[in-house]
Amino acid sequence: MLxxxxxxxxxxxxxxxxxxxxxxxxxxxxxxxxxxxxxxxxIQRAFDNLLTRWKGDVELIVYVRSDADATQIxxxxxxxxxxxxxxxxxxLRYLNQAESYAEAEKLFAGDPGTLRLLTPANIPSQFxxxxxxxxxxxxxxxxxxxxxxxxxxxxxxxxxxFDVVARVSQFIRVATTVMSIVLLVVAVGLIWNTxxxxxxxxxxxxxxMKLVGATNWFIRIPFMLEGLLQGVIGGVLxxxxxxxxxxxxxxxxxxxxxxxxxxxxxxxxxxxFVMVILLLIGAIAGAVGSGIAASRFLDV
Amino acid sequence: MIRLDNVTKTYGLEAPAVRDASxxxxxGEFIFMxxxxxxxxxxxxxxxxxxxxxxxxxxxxxxxxxxxxxxSKVPYLRRNLGNIFxxxxxxLNKTVSENVAFALEVIGRPKHVIAQQVPAVLDLxxxxxxxxxxxxxxxxxxxxRVSIARAFVNRPLILLADEPTGNLDxxxxxxxxxxxxxxNTTGTTVVMATHDQRIVNMMRRRVVQLDRGVxxxxxxxxxxD
Numbered sequence: 001m002l003x004x005x006x007x008x009x010x011x012x013x014x015x016x017x018x019x020x021x022x023x024x025x026x027x028x029x030x031x032x033x034x035x036x037x038x039x040x041x042x043i044q045r046a047f048d049n050l051l052t053r054w055k056g057d058v059e060l061i062v063y064v065r066s067d068a069d070a071t072q073i074x075x076x077x078x079x080x081x082x083x084x085x086x087x088x089x090x091x092l093r094y095l096n097q098a099e100s101y102a103e104a105e106k107l108f109a110g111d112p113g114t115l116r117l118l119t120p121a122n123i124p125s126q127f128x129x130x131x132x133x134x135x136x137x138x139x140x141x142x143x144x145x146x147x148x149x150x151x152x153x154x155x156x157x158x159x160x161x162f163d164v165v166a167r168v169s170q171f172i173r174v175a176t177t178v179m180s181i182v183l184l185v186v187a188v189g190l191i192w193n194t195x196x197x198x199x200x201x202x203x204x205x206x207x208x209m210k211l212v213g214a215t216n217w218f219i220r221i222p223f224m225l226e227g228l229l230q231g232v233i234g235g236v237l238x239x240x241x242x243x244x245x246x247x248x249x250x251x252x253x254x255x256x257x258x259x260x261x262x263x264x265x266x267x268x269x270x271x272x273f274v275m276v277i278l279l280l281i282g283a284i285a286g287a288v289g290s291g292i293a294a295s296r297f298l299d300v
Numbered sequence: 301m302i303r304l305d306n307v308t309k310t311y312g313l314e315a316p317a318v319r320d321a322s323x324x325x326x327x328g329e330f331i332f333m334x335x336x337x338x339x340x341x342x343x344x345x346x347x348x349x350x351x352x353x354x355x356x357x358x359x360x361x362x363x364x365x366x367x368x369x370x371x372s373k374v375p376y377l378r379r380n381l382g383n384i385f386x387x388x389x390x391x392l393n394k395t396v397s398e399n400v401a402f403a404l405e406v407i408g409r410p411k412h413v414i415a416q417q418v419p420a421v422l423d424l425x426x427x428x429x430x431x432x433x434x435x436x437x438x439x440x441x442x443x444x445r446v447s448i449a450r451a452f453v454n455r456p457l458i459l460l461a462d463e464p465t466g467n468l469d470x471x472x473x474x475x476x477x478x479x480x481x482x483x484n485t486t487g488t489t490v491v492m493a494t495h496d497q498r499i500v501n502m503m504r505r506r507v508v509q510l511d512r513g514v515x516x517x518x519x520x521x522x523x524x525d
Binding site: 215218 | 349372375376377378379381383389391402403405406407408409410411450451454
């Protein structure tokens with residue numbers, strides 16, 4: 001058993017080094033494609049953060065002062081519910097201060113300074129309003145009436161951010177997803193080709209191995225490990241690249257603290273999750289590419 | 301040990317390489333397959349180690365119908381068969397010892413077994429002092445001895461030799477034959493395809509003659525023709 005393992009590892013390494021140009025190309029391609037996959041994840045997450053306030057067709061948010069008492073909140077709620085012709089009362093949601101704080105953690109992910117000033121005690125609670133009417137003027141008119149009700153701190157309209165951002169985010173999502181899929185296919189193809197070349201270079205050895213009775217798996221495993229290694233190295237490089245990109249981006253966003261851009265930042269936990277995903281995809285791509293090659297070219 | 305029943309093998313659309321061949325080889329026998337190039341000698345050997353599958357007929361090796369065993373079992377069949385070729389098929393980047401050890405290594409034999417058996421078999425083929433040489437530093441006859449050592453190191457039941465003296469001068473060829481004869485006396489069955497008349501006539505062993513894929517003669521203690 002030990003002989004077999006050491007054999008497989010030795011052969012993998014020898015073959016990996018022998019073909020350095022092709023190996024390099026395969027590794028770089030998988031790194032670049034995985035970097036794009038990772039960026040897609042992060043961009044989507046960032047836009048989700050940005051739009052999180054408006055999830056579920058919310059068009060209007062009425063923010064309630066943190067010092068408003070229960071009666072004032074009831075009054076606001078009653079006023080909203082009385083507008084059944086304009087808003088969907090069934091979907092009217094009240095986020096108390098704890099819930100609003102959880103939302104703010106996403107919203108101000110890139111703006112720890114602001115986030116530090118907020119606590120579940122001083123944050124405004126909010127009413128999320130889903131309208132029935134499509135008429136945005138009507139909604140705006142309604143919103144303006146609430147500005148003067150005691151206890152209301154602020155009124156925000158989805159229209160102000162939503163349309164542009166939603167459209168941009170949709171476009172970027174589709175574009176990056178398509179590009180990363182294409183590049184992933186290319187990476188698998190390159191790994192396939194590298195392994196095929198490695199096998200061709202060693203066809204004499206493979207022929208002898210088959211004739212003396214080596215099993216197909218014994219012959220195949222070093223080549224599959226080689227592909228796997230390429231995929232994993234690509235994955236590691238892409239993680240480093242992604243980490244660098246995200247750090248640079250977060251730094252740049254920090255300069256625009258007071259704007260909506262602050263939400264376009266991804267926090268460490270999600271970043272780690274994406275890195276694990278990238279390593280996994282890299283490993284799978286490498287194993288698949290080399291596995292196909294090793295099976296197809298074993299009939300030497 | 302080996303039995304072929306009405307075996308026919310065709311490559312593509314050509315006339316059959318082997319047609320309706322039947323014969324039996326007993327354990328410990330030494331047998332020549334003779335005939336001109338393209339008469340089907342090599343195909344017969346390839347059928348016996350299951351590099352080829354027949355369209356019709358059955359090939360039995362060591363009590364198994366080898367056309368019915370699973371693809372995954374083929375490697376274990378081959379461990380009972382040693383192969384020797386006209387062009388040696390040595391790995392040029394490995395030394396003599398490494399070439400022989402390779403055959404044991406890839407079937408998962410432990411290191412101490414390899415360390416023990418490789419020198420023993422090199423001694424048997426007369427290359428005890430050349431284990432560290434590379435193939436290009438050896439003569440043709442020596443390279444063929446390495447390939448015999450590699451084929452025999454696992455003590456197979458059967459040795460399949462395809463024109464083993466084809467690239468060698470007569471004297472060297474005779475040396476190889478004496479080595480094969482010696483291996484044969486250990487109980488290993490030897491099947492050798494050749495068109496080397498001189499050697500066949502010298503050895504006086506069983507001769508199976510092929511002509512365009514058909515067995516035209518099967519003779520004990522035969523000569524080339």
